[in-house]
Amino acid sequence: MPPTPPSLSHRLDTLDWPAMEQALDQDGCAVLRNLLSTPQCQRLGALYAEPGLFRSRVIMARHGFGRGEYQYFRYPLPDLVQSLREALYPRLVPLANRWSERMDLNVRYPGAHLDFIQRCHAAGQQRPTPLLLQYGPQDYNCLHQDLYGEQVFPLQVAILLSEPCRDFTGGEFVLTEQRPRMQSRPQVIDLKQGDALVFAVHQRPVKGVRGYYRVNMRHGVSRVHSGRRHTLGIIFHDAQ
Secondary structure (H helix, E strand, O other), X not given: OOOOOOOHHXXXXXXXXXXXXXXXXXXXXXXXXXXXXXXXXXXHHHHHHOHHHXXXXXXXXXXXXXXXXXXXXXXXXXXHHHHHHHHHHHHHHHHHHHHHHHOOOOOOOOOOHHHHHHHHHHOOOOEOOOEEEEEOOOOEEEEEOOOOOOOOOOEEEEEEOOOEOOOEEEOOEEEEEEOOOOOOEEEEEOOOOOOEEEEEOOEEEEEEOOEEEEEEEEEEEOOEEEEOEEEEEEEOOOEO
């Protein structure tokens, strides 16, 4: 009998969170290697074919978002998606609050995700935002930000559910950082199946000679050359 895989909570507890925070402060992103197992990734990817789990389906080309498609889950979320949202959020709150303070923003985030969701719902943002994305040959995702209302948690997570070079080729995750009075800085992130990328949703603070200033972040996916690519997106704020 194969060994029982560690629980999500145990897996998160074993990660070097100070190093993750340092990477996020430095680059606006950090990779959590092997967050999900191959069977977990395969089960989540297979959910794309179950329309009853989703509240809406978006064909990117119809809206100028790129090519490919994605679906937003409806409530109640699948157990693993809900667990990821609830388990990741409190580990990111200290950094989120530190960033908010450095950018002179008045907002502070509660320690539990349920409390933050209640804040979203009170502001009229009641539609869940976790989503599955599906790309085929020649599909891509334009650079964008996932902003859905006034309430915004400044970090989100993307988990690659497919294996590069086996399930698809191309389709790299791309981040850009728009710095004041400077050209944008791109990053191409190397992800494997089960890896999670934590990254800035909108803005992040960067230390300059006169204190902290804000840089604007966008993310997208380069063109897929062959195969099929699935990604799980965990966004912590809900949508209007």
